[in-house]
Amino acid sequence: MGAIIKDKNRTWLDIAAQTASCSLRLIMPSEVLSKALCTGLIPDEYEAHLITLMGEAPIAILVGTIDYVAATKHIPTGLIWAHVIRWMELWQMDCGNADRYHALVEVSRTKIQRPST
Numbered sequence: 625m626g627a628i629i630k631d632k633n634r635t636w637l638d639i640a641a642q643t644a645s646c647s648l649r650l651i652m653p654s655e656v657l658s659k660a661l662c663t664g665l666i667p668d669e670y671e672a673h674l675i676t677l678m679g680e681a682p683i684a685i686l687v688g689t690i691d692y693v694a695a696t697k698h699i700p701t702g703l704i705w706a707h708v709i710r711w712m713e714l715w716q717m718d719c720g721n722a723d724r725y726h727a728l729v730e731v732s733r734t735k736i737q738r739p740s741t
Contacts, residue, residue: 636688637696643685644670644677661693664707678712679724687731705732 641654652673660666666674677686690708694701709732717725 636685636692640677640681640685640689641673643681644673646676648672648676657689658693658697661690661704661707662697662699664710666711674711675715678708678715678728679717683724683727683731686728702732708732 635654637654637658641652641657644657645651650669650673652670656667656670657673657677660670660674686708690701690704693699694704709729712725712728
């Protein structure tokens with residue numbers, strides 16, 4: 625990613641978890657976010673966090689986080705993107721926030737269809 629993370633100890637995952645927790649009383653731990661992205665399963669108490677993250681976080685944070693989690697957990701990036709797109713459809717973000725939804729779908733397609741080297 626081209627964005628600079630000033631605190632070298634913070635990861636994209638940490639930034640996304642913090643972003644997801646803005647204005648919510650319960651703070652989402654980075655590991656909860658990582659597990660949700662990997663499995664597609666969201667603990668009930670953190671659903672609002674994921675809705676906030678998907679609906680409001682800069683797309684660069686989502687892309688950086690998904691790439692980071694895929695690399696560190698050794699799972700396909702496409703699997704995480706499939707969870708993200710499914711969540712957005714479940715929460716009807718494809719209707720209420722259609723421009724953002726379609727932008728994320730396009731990003732997911734480029735990430736899933738990388739040419740082999």
